Amino acid sequence: MPRYVRSDCPGSTYFFTARAARRGTDLFLREIDPLRAAMRKTRERYPFSIEEIVVLGDVIHTLWQLPEGDADFSTRWRMLKSLFSRSVDAPQDVAALRLRAGEKGLWQRRFWEHVIRDGDDLAAHRHMIFSAPVQAGLVNRPEDWPHSSIHRAIAQGRYIAGGPVGWAYRPLPTAGRTARAPYDVRHAVV
Numbered sequence: 001m002p003r004y005v006r007s008d009c010p011g012s013t014y015f016f017t018a019r020a021a022r023r024g025t026d027l028f029l030r031e032i033d034p035l036r037a038a039m040r041k042t043r044e045r046y047p048f049s050i051e052e053i054v055v056l057g058d059v060i061h062t063l064w065q066l067p068e069g070d071a072d073f074s075t076r077w078r079m080l081k082s083l084f085s086r087s088v089d090a091p092q093d094v095a096a097l098r099l100r101a102g103e104k105g106l107w108q109r110r111f112w113e114h115v116i117r118d119g120d121d122l123a124a125h126r127h128m129i130f131s132a133p134v135q136a137g138l139v140n141r142p143e144d145w146p147h148s149s150i151h152r153a154i155a156q157g158r159y160i161a162g163g164p165v166g167w168a169y170r171p172l173p174t175a176g177r178t179a180r181a182p183y184d185v186r187h188a189v190v
Helices: 032-045 073-087 119-135 150-155
Strands: 013-019 049-055 059-065 112-115
Touching: 013 073, 032 049, 032 073, 049 119, 049 150, 059 119, 119 150
Parallel strands: none
Antiparallel strands: 013 059, 013 112, 049 059
C-alpha cells in the first residue's frame, strides 16, 4: 500500500486539488449550494481563509491559508467531504462492493496538496486556478466562469479582466467549441 507523506508547515498557504470520484461529472456544479454550505461549516469549526478557489464539475482547485500554528488540513478536508456527502444523494450506479464503510462514491479518496514556497509559487498556482475553466474548455476568458474567486480578485484590483491567460493562449472559435482545451499545444513546454 502506498505511503502518503503530507506537508506539515503550520500557518502556511496550501494549494489543493480535490476531485469527484467520477471524472467528467457535473456533481460539484449541480450541487454547488451544499458544497458552499459544507465549506462554510468547515471554516466555522476549523478556521482557515480561502485565498483563491475555482469549482469545476468534477474538480476543486483552491488555495487555503491556515491559522498560525495549525497544519491540520486533512481534518478540514475530511469534514468538508463528509458534510457534502451527507447532504447529497449517492449515485445509483456505484457498486456497493467498491465502497468502503460510510462512503457514497462521490469523492476520490485522496486529495493533492502542495505547500506554497514563495511569491512566484503563489502566483503560478493562482494563475492555474484562474485559468482552469479556460484550460478545461468551458469558457474563453477566466472571468466568464461564475464559480471562481477571480471575481473577487478583479474587484480588489489583483487581476485585470480581459487580460491574457498565458503565452500559449488562443481563444476558442466563436462558431462553437471544437477542441477541449483552448491552449495551443505546439508551444507547450515539455
